[in-house]
Amino acid sequence: MRRGSIVALLGLALIAGGVATAVAIWPTWLPVAASREAGRIHFVIWFVVGICIAIFALVAAVMIYSVLRFRVQEDDFEDGPSVHGHTGLEITWTAIPFVLVTAIAIVSAIVLSRNDAQAENTLRIDVVAQQFEFTFSYPDANNVTSPVLRLPEGRSVELYMRSLDVIHSVFVPQFSQKEDVVPGLVTQLHITPDRVGTFPLECTELCGLGHSLMRSQAIVMKPAAFDAWLQQQEKSAAPAPSTSTSSTTTSSTGTTSTSTSTTPSSPSAAGLSIFNNSGCATCHTLSAASATGTVGPDLDKLVSYAKQAKQPLTPFVHDSIVDPDKYVQPGYPKGLMPSTFGQSLTQAQLDELVTFLVQSAQKSGNK
């Protein structure tokens, strides 16, 4: 091969490689990596992209060079020389891809096993997915529940995920991982967040009419702030110590008096927190909760909706929550509001929620 041809080939390879590198780097293809797992996954991506750029540069250079250099003359109608393969070339182009694909497999296997490796003090978080919301709970902290996923920075976290109805999937782009949530199974996802911030968490498995609304957030907090939040939640969730003297005398049957004690906070405060923790605000407007959802009916107008349905207010609200399809508000879709609140809320919670809604609706109805 002449020296000039080698220089030309190298030049073409550099140009093709440069263009491909610019396309790979210039636009921001990937979200920021907010966890150690995401950092490793991004490494695999760039490792593969690097290989692709090198192969692309080689192939493009040889192709462009051949098209230019071996172009026939306009009046040349002769057959080209017949070529019967080239053993050395065939061995080369089998061996190199073999080495590259093996390298990718090894790097991926290392990353996968490291990403699943839990640290010693791994925090367990239980995830329940249902049409169309996620609930996160913290078994180490009295099963405190939250509609958003709060995580401490720098700590290994394992999600244990269950579905109450159909297949859902949990995805936080900044964590680069995705895991299906399948009825009848408990699937797991290991995350070690390493960047404080608020990131979208979404369902990425078409799960019904409200799929596009099945969104929440992953909030990574400084460990101290996270602990403070958890304690705060634990305190407000725990039944407040009753002031009556009877509560101190736990009966010999082992039952405490918490079930009979009056609610610590006013019914509206308890109802408000149930409203907020159940994700109602995603879909409903309610001024008492500063909720502005527009997917479902405006709950400030429940008084007139009940009249419209020719039902007394309290049973109307109760039935609308337990069995949403029994009466469907005209102009709103059927089957979108989760029908599982009757099971996921206790009788007492349900009563508090209904009281809260009735009271706030009456207040805004009188305005």
Ligand SMILES: [Cu+2]
């Ligand atoms: Cu879903």
